[in-house]
Amino acid sequence: MGWGQDSAVAGRGGCLVNTVLQAYRFALDPTPTQEEALRSHCGAQRFTYNWGLAVVKANLDQRAAERSYGIADADLTAAVDWSAYSLRKHWNQIKNETAPWWAENSKEAYSSGMANLAAALSNWSTSRSRTRKGRRVGFPRFKGKRSALSCRFSTGAFGLADSDRRHVRLPRIGIVRTHESTRKLARRVDAGTARIRSATVSFRRGRWFVSFSVQVQRTSPAPVPRATAAPSVVGVDLGVKTLAVLSTGEMIENPKHLEHAQKKLRRLNRQAARRVGWDKRTGQQPSSRWLHTQDRVAKLLAYVADARRDGLHKLSTRLVRTHDVVVLEDLNVAGMLRTRSLARHIAGVGMGEVRRQSVYKAGWQGTTVHIADRWYPSSKTCSACGEVKAKLSLKKRVFKCDCGLRMDRDLNAARNLAALVQASSPSCGATVNEPDGTPRKARTVRAAGIATGRLTPRVSQGRGREVPAQGTDFHIP
Incomplete structure (x- = not known):
């Protein structure tokens, strides 16, 4: 469960109302048809990741080969912009020829793969230039079929189902039953103190999970005056x-x-x-x-x-x-x-x-x-x-x-x-x-x-x- 503070305002009784990012993860019980759709979306995410990595790697190899022949940097092949926006724009231009089956999955599956690649390339670049703290980050590798399955949705119809508190809604997949109740999140959503921002489905240890990134308003207790009470x-x-x-x-x-x-x-x-x-x-x-x-x-x-x-x-x-x-x-x-x-x-x-x-x-x-x-x-x-x-x-x-x-x-x-x-x-x-x-x-x-x-x-x-x-x-x- 992760969080991040966005703002803090004074509430009733001197309490502070903090707006934080919190994750709610629920186990899923999908039907065989829904499980196949989940695997298809995760495979689409992996496909676009490998496609974008191949494009960037080919461009870097081409520029390195041209340098080895003594070509000036100004005359080298134009570098590929590996930002998520540029990769998405390039993908939309060639997706009909490269992946004619792309319409079977939500567009968010392909966008999440390119977003992950852009983040990995950015981490490698900043680590290589010594502007990133921590251990050195290597160049991204291609993902195989046995890699971890995951897919992120940031737009579309996703969230908690309106029918009861045992189902969630995912784009193109539909309403999926959860293994556990979602009442804790549902109560906050109904009260207006929580807003679901994104949903990430993943397959871990033989079970499917969905993790919601939620913007939550939490009320912290009023601080005890230090002059009257010794801190513990x-x-x-x-x-x-x-x-x-x-x-x-x-x-x-x-x-x-x-x-x-x-x-x-x-x-x-x-x-x-x-x-x-x-x-x-x-x-x-x-x-x-x-x-x-x-x-x-x-x-x-x-x-x-x-x-x-x-x-x-x-x-x-x-x-x-x-x-x-x-x-x-x-x-x-x-x-x-x-x-x-x-x-x-x-x-x-x-x-x-x-x-x-x-x-x-x-x-x-x-x-x-x-x-x-x-x-x-x-x-x-x-x-x-x-x-x-x-x-x-x-x-x-x-x-x-x-x-x-x-x-x-x-x-x-x-x-x-x-x-x-x-x-x-x-x-x-x-x-x-x-x-x-x-x-x-x-x-x-x-x-x-x-x-x-x-x-x-x-x-x-x-x-x-x-x-x-x-x-x-x-x-x-």
């Missing part, structure tokens, strides 16, 4: 053995959904290995028994993912509703997954999902989410005296300090995170965003004996610029 601050330390340890002393056990499903998952994988599957080298088609086993694997993984997502939603909702300030760590989850011995256990926790859900839900509740610096030694710092240990191995689960403190290492880290905000922000609810840490640059020298996480800035060697030394606050007024 909680530090959250995420882990593998324990899902989360709060600075209040509460420990939330890790349900380990993926670990409990490993026995059945291994048995199904061994069963699939004994049957005839895909073979790209020889063109071997899979047997019906192999496909049946893969469906069972998909259902098992879907159960694990749904159970994990449900638990994380309950955790993040409780955090933002019961506390004024939530402090989380900026964990390098992608780097942690490179550890072979812990990769599966870390992936089964969903640490990044806790942060994502807490950030957008904090905007609904008027809560502040503080992200501590990635290099802040929360586990190595004593929460009583502030001494920072040089080394602390992962197998040591009890933190011991010369000052006499003896405490669970995760609880000690959670208390350090809570003290980090209390020490760095006197109001304990600062609304001014602080710059992100710089995990990709050289580390900086830390001030010893403090528990605030502040860094002593210094000029990085070979770079000639200072490294910021603060964390990041996400606060939606």
Whole structure:
């Protein structure tokens, strides 16, 4: 479920009415005819994506070949404009010759494929020019028939059906029954506090889904005056053995959904290995028994993912509703997954999902989410005296300090995170965003004996610029 703030106006009783973008996803129960139509639309989206990519790639290859012969840039073949509007205009000119069957599907299926291609090319271009943050993005690849099925509708007759709250309407496909009730969204639409902007159908783990992008008006509670009520601050330390340890002393056990499903998952994988599957080298088609086993694997993984997502939603909702300030760590989850011995256990926790859900839900509740610096030694710092240990191995689960403190290492880290905000922000609810840490640059020298996480800035060697030394606050007024 994603969201984005558009505006905020004052409501009754001092409450704030925020206009956010929220996703509502429902499982579908289509008929065989409707499922065939859904696959046709997703195939049309893939077809236009590959068509546009072939046009752009041929143009780039032609220009590269001309450069190799010493032709000046001014005399090269004109570059193809890969914006979604230009690709759509080109498609309308050649669609009758290239795809005479295009009228069988909604025009939105073709438009969504070109929009996805334009976004992929833009990400590649900005990443290549070093104007895009994060990991390098490669050139888009062609999509095969086994790629994920999805299609987006932004115009046409789509939304909730008028008959009851168990059906949705999709362009050219008609009214499709949902596996679950749509009453939560229907009530908002009927009250005039929600407007459906787009619909995306997708096939995931053996089931069809429809996701509505909805513009919702949410009423946040009135903020409590800081002069009369002390803010509630909680530090959250995420882990593998324990899902989360709060600075209040509460420990939330890790349900380990993926670990409990490993026995059945291994048995199904061994069963699939004994049957005839895909073979790209020889063109071997899979047997019906192999496909049946893969469906069972998909259902098992879907159960694990749904159970994990449900638990994380309950955790993040409780955090933002019961506390004024939530402090989380900026964990390098992608780097942690490179550890072979812990990769599966870390992936089964969903640490990044806790942060994502807490950030957008904090905007609904008027809560502040503080992200501590990635290099802040929360586990190595004593929460009583502030001494920072040089080394602390992962197998040591009890933190011991010369000052006499003896405490669970995760609880000690959670208390350090809570003290980090209390020490760095006197109001304990600062609304001014602080710059992100710089995990990709050289580390900086830390001030010893403090528990605030502040860094002593210094000029990085070979770079000639200072490294910021603060964390990041996400606060939606």
